[in-house]
Amino acid sequence: MTNLDRNDTDVRRPARRGPPNRMNDLPYREWMKFQKSFFWYDSDAALVNECIRFFTKSIWQCGAPSRTLLAGFADQCSVALPPRVIETVGQAKSIGSLTDAIEERAKSDERYDFLLIDLRRLVHDERTLDNLLALHSVRLFSALRSLLQEDRYCILLVETEGPGGGGFPLPWSVALAGREKLKLRDEKVGLLRDGGGVVYCLIMQASDDMRPPSDLLPASIHVDRSLDDIPSWTLPKPPPRTKHEILHPAKFPETLVQEFIERFSKPGEKILDPMAGTGSAVIAALRAGRHGYGVELVPEFVDIANARISREKTPVLFEQFELTCNAEVFQGDAARFNEIHSLNGTQFSYVITSPPYWSMLQNRGSEYQRERRRRNLKLVYSDDPRDMGNVQDYDEFVQLLCRIYTGLADRLEPEGVLTVIVKNVKREHTVYPLAWDLVRQLSAPKAPYDYVGTTLWCQDDVRLKPFAVGIHWVSNTLHQYCLHFRNRRAKMT
16 A cells, blocks of 8 residues: 555645646645655555656646656556556666666657656665666666656665665665766655565656765675664654643654664663753653663753653652662763763763754744744754754764764764664755765764664654645655664674
8 A cells, every 4th residue: 555545644634726736637635645755565566656646647738648667667567547658668687787778768869757767676785786886877877867858757766775774775875876967856765564674766856966976885884784683664653742842843752762772772771862852862761771861952951851850750659669770961062072071981882862953943934943933932952053953054064963973982882872863854955865974974984883774763643744736746754764873892802
């Protein structure tokens, strides 16, 4: 069952009125269901059908039928959606033969409104990825750009390397390489019911990308495959936020954090969140029977966090026990962690945190900001110049963030795990791949961590918003990356 088949109760809006639909023939309700950035994946045929229906019209305003090209799929997944014209390039034995076939098609005068390219069987491990990047990438993406009408869309299907969330992040590498010829617009992720894997739908457009292409090569990061039970995705069910918790503009749920704390640490060990906000990770540590410590820059959030901790440790009626683990949030700057004297000499078994997503909260035109402004709630974390959410330059922000996490490696036990919860940022139709840039820098050969894997946090409790309905593709990004890293230092035996 895909998004268009679901009875999604998040969509309760009446039929939309306004400018005509320029992209497809879908009614507002079905358009909105496709906007969700994750979906349950059951079959190629259902996915192909849904994508063609979203990215093309049956008949364009000029009277011509839309043209779609499918490449790399098995023959049995072909679909018929007349009067659309749907052509296929059959399943190839290698990425080289597929590239040759697409290049040959590009020599003709044919141009398409939508391309759907299946790379799952051809790029499935580090060896086949190296082959694509070294020998065929420029040719493939150049041919795809030539085949597309200007500003029209192409989707590349790429699966993660293994059945779980571990292994090299193949889809990210393909997406970054494609930016040289196509604009990376977004992604949808399909959650596989059988085996728990993920298929990435990388959505690209026939226009120039504002961000330069970049490499994420198998040789450029260290991958630790020893933790082979990393889940690909999780759908926690967080309780409603309290009146105090809602004051923080970006709180993550304790249920999510506790899941990782119990996976990557043992009872009685020490847990740290260096950007603690209102103390969710510390609360989750307490509930899991761990000692929880946090550092937070904003004094208001420190007070809220410690008040929450105090309430959490207070026995309630009929309970005969009190939580005995230590827990506290300290006011301080994560970038100057060693100056927090109360934590001097403390070693942590596990670190979990969610940094600001660049200066995303300062995007005053967003639906999220308008809603918080209507309710007279805090729009940004603070106006402190040390606040990472106030850094305006993206590359400077990433460097500062990596410097903080690199410094924390000395306070994390050897082979201890660091989990960073982030999502990629979109600004003015440009994707800034924050999650992928963190993996590339924190797991580089001279960096202190090995990349363990990624768990997608899928938010099924967030209502959909009508971004660019009728005009172009802008997803409701309802999945976030929980990036797992392991301290490269080996334990003493």
